[in-house]
Amino acid sequence: MDNKFYITTPIYYVNARPHIGHAYTTIVCDMMARRERMLGKDVFFLTGTDEHGVHVERAAQAAGKPAQQWADEVSSSFRRLWDVLGLSYNKFIRTTDAEHKRGVQEMFRRLRDNGYIYKGKYTGQYCVFDELYVDSAGPGAPCPECGRPTETVSEENYFFKLSAFEEKLLKLYRDQPDFIRPETRRNEVASFVRSGLRDLSVTRSTFRWGVPVPDDPGHVIYVWLDALSNYCTAIGFGSPDPADQQRFQRYWPADVHMIGKEIVRFHCVYWPAFLMAAGLELPKTIVAHGWLLFEHDKMSKSRGNVVRAETIVEAMSRDALRYFLLREIVFGQDGSFSFDALVQRYNADLANDLGNLASRTLTMITRYFGGQVPYPSPTEARKPADDEIAEIARRTISEFNAKFEKFQFSHALETAWSLVSAVNKYLVENEPWTLGEKQDDVSRARLGTILYTSAEALRVVTALAHPVIPESSARIWAQLGLGEIVNFKLAELKWGQLPLGTKIGKVEPVFPRADKSVVEKMQAMEQERRTPTVETEKKAGAAAQPAGRAVEVKPAPAPAASAAGAPATTPAAKAGAGPPEGKISIDDFAKVELRVGQVKLAEKVQGADKLLRLEVDLGSETRQVVAGIAEAYAPELLIGRKVVIVANLAPRKLRGLVSDGMIVAASVGEQGKPVLAGFLEDVPVGAKLK
RNA sequence: GGCGGUGUAGCUCAGGUGGUUAGAGCGACGGUCUCAUAAUCCGUAGGUCGAAGGUUCGAGUCCUUCCGCCGCCA
Numbered sequence: 001m002d003n004k005f006y007i008t009t010p011i012y013y014v015n016a017r018p019h020i021g022h023a024y025t026t027i028v029c030d031m032m033a034r035r036e037r038m039l040g041k042d043v044f045f046l047t048g049t050d051e052h053g054v055h056v057e058r059a060a061q062a063a064g065k066p067a068q069q070w071a072d073e074v075s076s077s078f079r080r081l082w083d084v085l086g087l088s089y090n091k092f093i094r095t096t097d098a099e100h101k102r103g104v105q106e107m108f109r110r111l112r113d114n115g116y117i118y119k120g121k122y123t124g125q126y127c128v129f130d131e132l133y134v135d136s137a138g139p140g141a142p143c144p145e146c147g148r149p150t151e152t153v154s155e156e157n158y159f160f161k162l163s164a165f166e167e168k169l170l171k172l173y174r175d176q177p178d179f180i181r182p183e184t185r186r187n188e189v190a191s192f193v194r195s196g197l198r199d200l201s202v203t204r205s206t207f208r209w210g211v212p213v214p215d216d217p218g219h220v221i222y223v224w225l226d227a228l229s230n231y232c233t234a235i236g237f238g239s240p241d242p243a244d245q246q247r248f249q250r251y252w253p254a255d256v257h258m259i260g261k262e263i264v265r266f267h268c269v270y271w272p273a274f275l276m277a278a279g280l281e282l283p284k285t286i287v288a289h290g291w292l293l294f295e296h297d298k299m300s301k302s303r304g305n306v307v308r309a310e311t312i313v314e315a316m317s318r319d320a321l322r323y324f325l326l327r328e329i330v331f332g333q334d335g336s337f338s339f340d341a342l343v344q345r346y347n348a349d350l351a352n353d354l355g356n357l358a359s360r361t362l363t364m365i366t367r368y369f370g371g372q373v374p375y376p377s378p379t380e381a382r383k384p385a386d387d388e389i390a391e392i393a394r395r396t397i398s399e400f401n402a403k404f405e406k407f408q409f410s411h412a413l414e415t416a417w418s419l420v421s422a423v424n425k426y427l428v429e430n431e432p433w434t435l436g437e438k439q440d441d442v443s444r445a446r447l448g449t450i451l452y453t454s455a456e457a458l459r460v461v462t463a464l465a466h467p468v469i470p471e472s473s474a475r476i477w478a479q480l481g482l483g484e485i486v487n488f489k490l491a492e493l494k495w496g497q498l499p500l501g502t503k504i505g506k507v508e509p510v511f512p513r514a515d516k517s518v519v520e521k522m523q524a525m526e527q528e529r530r531t532p533t534v535e536t537e538k539k540a541g542a543a544a545q546p547a548g549r550a551v552e553v554k555p556a557p558a559p560a561a562s563a564a565g566a567p568a569t570t571p572a573a574k575a576g577a578g579p580p581e582g583k584i585s586i587d588d589f590a591k592v593e594l595r596v597g598q599v600k601l602a603e604k605v606q607g608a609d610k611l612l613r614l615e616v617d618l619g620s621e622t623r624q625v626v627a628g629i630a631e632a633y634a635p636e637l638l639i640g641r642k643v644v645i646v647a648n649l650a651p652r653k654l655r656g657l658v659s660d661g662m663i664v665a666a667s668v669g670e671q672g673k674p675v676l677a678g679f680l681e682d683v684p685v686g687a688k689l690k
Numbered sequence: 691g692g693c694g695g696u697g698u699a700g701c702u703c704a705g706g707u708g709g710u711u712a713g714a715g716c717g718a719c720g721g722u723c724u725c726a727u728a729a730u731c732c733g734u735a736g737g738u739c740g741a742a743g744g745u746u747c748g749a750g751u752c753c754u755u756c757c758g759c760c761g762c763c764a
Contacts, residue, residue: 187694188762195693195763261761330703334760341701341716348716352729360726367725410703414715421715424730433725513727606691 014074035467048093103233125150290334355511374448381445594689602635619686626659
């Protein structure tokens, strides 16, 4: 078997700045890359940025910058973050790189030469915002992605014969069950393909910011074909240079494409179809992880927090963040992040368990044996407890590796920590400190055995955990007197390799305990860094969707950005010279347009217990508003009622319905029962509140 | 609406092919030790395993229906 390992992150779309969700994806890959390197593989770890498309063009425009300059700036902010996090990527690709563009054109040519591209005419609905053709929809129908009205267009495009791959893809999913992980994603993809594939439009002529189609520069290549090709172009595909070609031969196909669950379809349907059409090998496996959600901060008013990785690194450490993400979140599922959970996990596992084990073990070796790893007694001073630890360690190594192979990172770490617990218990039960007071030979031999056992177990855990906590594990390793951990061959790890008589290094705490003030510090840092520009999330500011452009439909961080997310979660705008902490200025309030409206129609939303669809007359116009008040108000009782509407809230889609505005209500009691705002005197429809 | 998944202690999760009193970690509470980062270690927490039926000598573990949540698709 060949000895290479090629792993990729998605390339991140540069219409928004990086946040902890992007960091999560990339950290997982970094950890896997480090582990494979430790196992002796020739690793190529790729990440980068996706920089074409109308969103970028638009974001740059809003910022008053040329598209390339905008892309340069955002791309470098990603790169900076990866460097702050100490990630070990081998290459950072940008889709605006000349080599990449050349490679994409080569990919297009191959598809065309192999007969999978044809020119056709599309007439139908198109969402300009998402660059998306909406099939089987009438004029003006809402975009399924963003809810904005679609436009009717008729244009000539190049199409890819995706329909020709239906059977081949289904066969692929059958024959290679690990092609898509986890299984639930594979089921989704298979059922999608089974329902029939349409040919895919793979060029656009409505904007310029992209890779031109070879021999037909009036068209640019659709962003997905452009973006996905990065996995090949980054390692030399499409280059005339023999060295590049050799590199491509060496590393392709990818061993792992790591992606977020929102871009599964593109990677598991389109990408393999493109590759088959181009006559290239398919990646070994595509792994979709879940999203990182942010818990509401219970100590203050509920509000959505977008946490930045830099804050955690600065207030705690890189390893604290890495450990948390990999241990706390069950890989593949959505996970929730909170500062409290982070600190708690750090203290419990890293400071109290592992850190303290290192500290107590190494201190005793220093004190009782002058800093030299003692000899374990072969016979007389040996007890069953010592062999039990050795046995647990052996089991831990194999279980840890098995879980890792199955991408069960959190469970693997749990397994490793069970060894830490066992050793802490072993120390209490065997009381080496009591033996340390005695000078007789038997006591000395017993003491040596105990401390050797403890130190050796510490070594095993440290080696296993190194990919996850590279810096602190390196320090423990050095304190054990073992030199550079990166030189260690993980494949050879087994019990009993700690050299006897090793002179241990200077002992110092690796994981200083974090107290509550660290949480406050991080919260304050986030508060401070939060700019007046509110970058909102699609899903009520709750989900950080790390990887995909498909859902990164945020507007650029433009000056006048308004909240498009959950109305209740708008963080207080804060500027250096602004109003006092927690207050807003009259100007801020003036941004909110509140108007009196009259309910003309109210009905339950199918399939949603809490939602009502309302049509509200605002005087000048009638709006559709979807409100979560069905449990408190019967629809028929609302008709004719005058309510207060937030009139300038960006439209949002709920259960497939566009909600254009928000109804104002008090939230009462623990259940947050809504009580609609109203007036004691009669007021005209359309009146503005101020 | 179709398909798929899921619902186990306060929280996060384990619980192949059904079998004694349903588990772990964290948190909480009480206690202990003192080598160690006020860490470790021990004990306690009494969860109708979403609900109701069914199959079975026996079901968290299989079947049916219902409810909740989630995903994909339409």
